[in-house]
Amino acid sequence: MPYSNEQSRRAFLSLCLKGGASIAALTSLQLQALASSASSSTINDYKALVCIFLHGGSDSLNMLVPTSGSERADYEQSRQNLVVTEPITLNTTTHFSGGVGLHPSMSALEPIFNAGQLGFVGGVGTLITPTSLADYKNKAVPLPGHLFSHNDQQATWMHGQEKVSLNTGWGARILERLNQHASFTSNISLAGANPWQVGANTTPYALNKNGITKINALRGYQPQVDHVKSIVDRLLSTTTNPIQDAYASRLSSSISNVQNMNALLEQAPTLNTQFSDNPLSEQLAAVAKSLSISNQTGNKRQIFFVSLGGFDTHDDQLIRQPALFATLATALSEFHSALAELSLQESVTTFTMSDFGRTLTSNGDGTDHGWAGNQLLMGAAVNGKELHGTMLSQQLESAIDVGGGRLIPQFSNEQYFAPIAKWFGLSDIEVSDIFPNLANFDAAALQLFK
Amino acid sequence: MKMRFLSFAAILLLSACGGGGETNSNNDAAPDSSSSSNTNTTSPNNDRTDSNSDSNTQNNITPGSQTETPNNTVEQGDESGNESSPEEDNEESEGAADNIGTAPIVDLKPPGAVLRKGNEIIINSVVTSPTEHLTYAWTQVAGPEATLIGTDSQNLTVILPTTHSVKKDLFTFSLTVTNNAGLSTYVETDIESVNAMNEFQASALLQQATLGATLTEIQAATGLSEEEWLDQQILLEPTYHTPFLENYPDRENPSHINRIDAWWKASLSAPDQLRQRVAFALSEIFVVSDANTSLKGEPEGMVAYYDTLLKHAFGNFRTLLESVTLSPVMGVYLSHLGNEKADAERNIRPDENYAREVMQLFTIGLNELNLDGTAKLNDNNTIPTYSQQEIAGFAKVFTGWTFAYSARWDRPSRNYTLPMHAFSDYHSMEEKALLNGDIIPAGTGPEESMQQALDNLFSHQNVAPFICKQLIQRLVKSNPTPAYVERVASVFNDNGQGVRGDLAAVVKAILLDDEARKYSSVLVHSGKIKEPILTKVHLWRVLNARSELNQYYTWNLSTTYGQGPLLSPSVFNFFRPDHVPNELQALGLVAPELQIATDSNMIATTNGHYSDLVWRMAERKNTLNPKTIYMYGQSDITMLSNNGLQALLDYYNLVYFAGSMSDSTRSALVDLDSYFARKDAVHRVAQLLYMVSLSPDFNYQN
Incomplete structure (x- = not known):
């Protein structure tokens, strides 16, 4: 890097991104940014989606619980020793019989909810078509493949469709549909490879949560670095078969991406918001840092993926679940502050996905793999202070219980994704194209955005 | 005859x-x-x-x-x-x-x-x-x-x-x-x-069948036939890891890092390399992990679990399955330890975790398979191997088990090394539905139920193709032909003496197959990307990596290499056997190892190699930090000084590439060295080794 002075570097980067300068070290980024801005002529605003995946299948029917009446009694009867006591009462805009109570360890979300910047989606899950208990038992309708299996249901959530012929994720698909995927910085993961961000022409850039990653071999005396780099490039361009080539091209792009990202991140402002040192806060801190330089990358749309594991609470749920929910709420709250600091509350929507809900019945000290659950989304654009969808009855052997308290979703996850995609900028036609099963449902049932 | x-x-x-x-x-x-x-x-x-x-x-x-x-x-x-x-x-x-x-x-x-x-x-x-x-x-x-x-x-x-x-x-x-x-x-x-393997053939076999062979090991195998070498390896006494588990300095117990230390010591030094390699492969199928789980505090149990895999690596699959199932470490990891029979009043039913994963991941998988590993189809649809009914049945089987020698059910001994014991009072005596319509009748106790259930799993026709294909993928290649899978699966089903599940015979069938040895036709997609941690082990074995205190405290394996022994982020391993990377989607090829080849992991891995090979080459140091693990490159340095660059590259071609160093790779290495020609030999060796470590030829096991 021939620039020793921070100011000139910044000016240069800005110039590069406008297509007005050229230098070997930044060529690829420049080209990507150019391509991106050229294709985004119709998009003038900036928006980003942040997906928080709760790995393992969150018992989200314990995130939102009834607070009163027969609904509460049913809940206490089914949940027994895993009942959440003293939930925080949420004053949702829509009234729900039995009330809506938030897990007390998520109190950090209460002010955001009350400020109208956080909403919930109740009773959502993987479905191909509306499904009744009789349909399920008689196999009268197609069902998502391998219900209750972790990796299959994760894939179904992230693909946003049943696996057809291509393994593309809906995050990548909406980015590509808007033609906003040209720059690798448009598609960033803090949690490694994941199906949500893999498209036909884009894969996530896996950012280290520490942000800047130096490449040891390419530091120091510049002529040596140049020579070493030229040898690396030669090695990575001569391969003999496609699998080897996949390795080589990945390493090659990793090196250039990391170098380009480092150049950008070095300019990132220091945020006042303090993030905790839990795994999710660390990832969201890195997302916030990336967002802080979004005006430098030329992206009009970005998607981010973070994850929190440990939700597969087969045992010790009474200990593990409060800790997980507290981590989630804390990290969200910190991220919310950071977005306010960056004045990006309107532009960034954060939402959750998870493998599945869990059983209402317990296995003694935990729960097993279920089906329907609840999700949340956050952002100033969100139609907050509301529960969208429904509070599922937590009564065992009800008309939506396929056994053991595995509940049939009343809303498909594609109904949940559709408004998000629409907010991101897709037309109704594009949305129904992205989510092939949406035609089986009311696409406008969930008004998640203001 | x-x-x-x-x-x-x-x-x-x-x-x-x-x-x-x-x-x-x-x-x-x-x-x-x-x-x-x-x-x-x-x-x-x-x-x-x-x-x-x-x-x-x-x-x-x-x-x-x-x-x-x-x-x-x-x-x-x-x-x-x-x-x-x-x-x-x-x-x-x-x-x-x-x-x-x-x-x-x-x-x-x-x-x-x-x-x-x-x-x-x-x-x-x-x-x-x-x-x-x-x-x-x-x-x-x-x-x-x-x-x-x-x-x-x-x-x-x-x-x-x-x-x-x-x-x-x-x-x-x-x-x-x-x-x-x-x-x-x-x-x-x-x-x-x-056959008398030449040294390149020996090196190619040992790439698949060891954790990374040294020149000495390659030379010892040279002149033997493939089968002779395999037979020799199979007969070697197992090198268990427990004897390598030391207490943390100034403590009375080992800690998590001592378990990693033991794995390094055994992996680097064990003569029974084939067993070590197969056990490592098994640890990526029968996954347990102490990454962010309570097991992090149980290094003895974790090492004992790895020893279980070593012990049965060449034994019978049925025995291995039972040992894994009864391991208290597995019991804790997949929560069947302490799992109780149903209590209708409290809406409690048996934990389904192990019941599900033992089928989905350890034995039969989700869909009915042909012997060649392809999915059976019914009207173009795959056929599920089990439903909730079987999960509920197996969940009942796995009730009533807890730590060995527990005085009472509610006073577990917390012995993490001995197989679990059963308490009949906590075992479900209900009828239990198994696969293929089999039923364990009501009133059957925990031990007998366990035997019947494991027999039922073991006898399922999916086990052979499901397990054999994954072992092929771990050892030899990502995309075996169905015929290869079928040949190996047939040996799983019958080793020639009427024995089902003979893993030694399976391992031999995998490694002696034409598709692994490539004596006949060379197949285009004939290999696999090496696991990053195994590239590290290979380099460390060849370069005699050690610290003066004989400590291998590698704290950051997961963040540096995206993996480590028994460090998977979930029971689904670091990568899935059917992972299709974007680059290979059009070709329909899988490359499981590329699932962890993310930008951050790839850079971290190359940085890890760089710090090993360049920064921690012992010969570059005047004084050594007793705790630091150094590489010892003296023989390379001597060879470069005395015999020249081409001789050194010939040696690298043998040891690191098994003969597959392409001309373009060699010429790139020559040109790399030309820049450093004025530097001392140790510096040149370090740079060459680093470039070897990231080269596509080295990272692709062909």
Whole structure:
């Protein structure tokens, strides 16, 4: 890097991104940014989606619980020793019989909810078509493949469709549909490879949560670095078969991406918001840092993926679940502050996905793999202070219980994704194209955005 | 071993007296017990009364002397020391005994040692009884074409061909000895030759079958056949990891890092490398992990679990499955330890975690499979192997089990190393639905239920293709052909002796298969991306990595390499066997290891290699930090100084590339070195090794 002075570097980067300068070290980024801005002529605003995946299948029917009446009694009867006591009462805009109570360890979300910047989606899950208990038992309708299996249901959530012929994720698909995927910085993961961000022409850039990653071999005396780099490039361009080539091209792009990202991140402002040192806060801190330089990358749309594991609470749920929910709420709250600091509350929507809900019945000290659950989304654009969808009855052997308290979703996850995609900028036609099963449902049932 | 001896004109008689059949071989020509070659004085000819069978008559060179020979045959039979048939011979040949001829008595003496392809060997003949005025005529009767020298001499020189196959070659050579009276004797000898791996072949095998071979190990395997090396490895005593588990300095217990330390020590030093490699592969199928779980505090249990995999790596799959299932570490990881029978009043039913994963991940998978690993289809749809009903059934099986020697159910001993024990009171006595409609009847206790359930899983037809394909993917290649999977799965189902689940036989079948050895056609997608942690182990083994305190405290394996022993982020391992990276989607190829080849992991891995190979090359240091793990490159440095760059690259090509260093890779390394030519040899070696470590040729195991 021939620039020793921070100011000139910044000016240069800005110039590069406008297509007005050229230098070997930044060529690829420049080209990507150019391509991106050229294709985004119709998009003038900036928006980003942040997906928080709760790995393992969150018992989200314990995130939102009834607070009163027969609904509460049913809940206490089914949940027994895993009942959440003293939930925080949420004053949702829509009234729900039995009330809506938030897990007390998520109190950090209460002010955001009350400020109208956080909403919930109740009773959502993987479905191909509306499904009744009789349909399920008689196999009268197609069902998502391998219900209750972790990796299959994760894939179904992230693909946003049943696996057809291509393994593309809906995050990548909406980015590509808007033609906003040209720059690798448009598609960033803090949690490694994941199906949500893999498209036909884009894969996530896996950012280290520490942000800047130096490449040891390419530091120091510049002529040596140049020579070493030229040898690396030669090695990575001569391969003999496609699998080897996949390795080589990945390493090659990793090196250039990391170098380009480092150049950008070095300019990132220091945020006042303090993030905790839990795994999710660390990832969201890195997302916030990336967002802080979004005006430098030329992206009009970005998607981010973070994850929190440990939700597969087969045992010790009474200990593990409060800790997980507290981590989630804390990290969200910190991220919310950071977005306010960056004045990006309107532009960034954060939402959750998870493998599945869990059983209402317990296995003694935990729960097993279920089906329907609840999700949340956050952002100033969100139609907050509301529960969208429904509070599922937590009564065992009800008309939506396929056994053991595995509940049939009343809303498909594609109904949940559709408004998000629409907010991101897709037309109704594009949305129904992205989510092939949406035609089986009311696409406008969930008004998640203001 | 089929042996034949035919004395012309004595065929009828000889055939008759060879009633013992082809097993009555005359072994005096094969003094070595391994008997790679033999002559035979008896006839395997099933049709013992037919002296005019094709194979016999075509070898008669002096027909018409029938009456002269029977006695010779008898004598030869005696002399040959055939222990089972002389009596018969005498008895049956008695009628002709007076008609003594003078045909030569011939004995063939092929070399006694193991014969290898390409060997030049001499087959000696020893003629007793008239030994003068003899003529010799040697021919090759069967086998791949060999070069015969001296076909009219008493002793034949044979240059055995170097056939391109992992299989042994079988040859038959014949000798006809004729005396001046025109009487002839025809004898045959069978010979087999096995491969002698050259060093590149040895290196290629050891890439698949070790955690990363050193030059010494490659040289020790060179000259052996593939099967000999595998057999040697399988017979080695297991190197267990528990003896390597030390207490953390100044503490009374080991900590998590000591478990990692033990894994390094054993992996780097163990002679039973094949077992270590297979156990590592098994640890990526039967996944347990102490990354962010309570097991992080149980290093003894974790090491004991790894030892379980080592112990059964060449045992029977059924035993392995039981040991894994009853491991308290697995019990904690997948929560069947402490799992109780249903309590309807409290809406409690058995934990389904292990029931589900033992089927989905450890034995049969989600869908019905053909023997070749492809999915069975019904109207173009896959067929699920189980439903919630079977999960509920198996969940009941896995109730009532807790730590061994627990005084009471609610007072667990927390012994993480011994197999779990059962408490009947906490076991579900309900009827339990198993696979294929099998049922464990109500009232069956925990031990018996466990046995029936594991038998039920083990007998499912999916196990062989499901497990074998994954083992192939861990050891050999990402995209095995269905035929390869089927060949290995068939061995899983029957090792040739009617035994199902013989993992030693499976491992041999995997590594001896044509598709693994590539003696015949070279397949395009014939290899796999190496696991990043295994590239590190390979480099460390070759470079004798060690610290002065003999500590291998590698704290950040997961963040640096995206993986580490028993450090998976979930029971689904670091990567899935069916992972299709974006780059390979159009080709429909899987590359599981690329699932963790993210930008951050790839940079971290190359940085890890760089700090090992460049920053921590011991020879670059004046003083060594006792805790730091250094690489020792002295032999490379010496080679570069004394023999030059090309010699060093030849060595790297052997040890790191198993001969697959392409010309372009070599020339890139040469050009790299040209820049550093003025620096000292240690610096040059370090830079070369780093570039080796990231090169596509090194990272692709072909």
